[in-house]
Amino acid sequence: MPAPLIAAALSAIAPKLAKRGLDLLSGVFRGALDKGTEEISELIEQKTGIDINDAADDKLTDEQWTKLKEFEFNYQSKLLEYRQQADAQALELEKVHQADRESARTMQVEAIKSKDKFIGRFIYYYATGITILTFGFIFFAAFFYDFNKSPNNARIIDTVLGFLLGVSLSAIIQYFFGSSAGSKAKDEKLAGMPQAGSGQIAGEVKK
Template sequence: MGILNSITGLIKTGVEIADDFITTEEEKFEQMLKKEQLKLEREKAYLQDLKSARQMQIEALKQDDTFSKRFVYYFAILWTIIGASYIIGITFFEIPDKNIRFADTTLGFILGTIISQIIAFFYGSSLGSKSKEEVLKKFSK
């Protein structure tokens, strides 16, 4: 993740420097369009990953083995129970002062990744990604 953050930081810095040299409205619009296209490509890669996971589940459902058919559901239930248990534990039990930061970081991870990815897998991506794609299609025409 450190390398990815460094690259992202360099890209942001490069974009900020480019903004200093871009003077016309047309150039600014083209830069904005390029930024949005990069965001769209990132979103497409994310959605492709979800699609391949769903395709894997479709293939699993075709098998005769009951455990294979239900593995994704067992996995989601397990992590939901772990996440809910942790949230309940951190809410209702005393946490030593030296562990509060660790507990908060873990809570953020559980809420930001585990639970959100389970929801995204079963219910799809946000509506915002669809609207972004529609806007970019309009601009690219």
């Protein structure tokens, strides 16, 4: 039975594959662990005998790396199918997020019509407060906090910064300014891609 793909090792697998020139395989293992990546890892082990988790720890021999290159070449069509499926799913998720933002903006348009100025301007107060808090915390962490005195708090600060930058501030920017030009171009490209199911990959695994 193939070894299960370890989620903790997933983030380390893609860079190792890319370093060896396995760009197509590397792209498959970028992102979150899902059914598709598990199916690909099972297919790799069935066809080559390689546990892809070992790539994260540099446990593969030169011969095994050669086998992976052969696998990528022989199954590139199936790997591309998975990539297209993953991109299509990401596009659908982005459409859901976009619909949520549009709904929030519509609600804000109605709120602006309210006679209560606080209700009408609440979103602007909130966005301003979060933005000031974020940059204030960054300034504090960068110039005032002494990490030598309390090194154990560094992880807490990293977590808070990650939340403020990756969630709060990012959501505010997307709400007011929308997605970046790069994301828009990506969405347009993905919209023209055919959606490929993972059933074909699963069928290959069972062979």
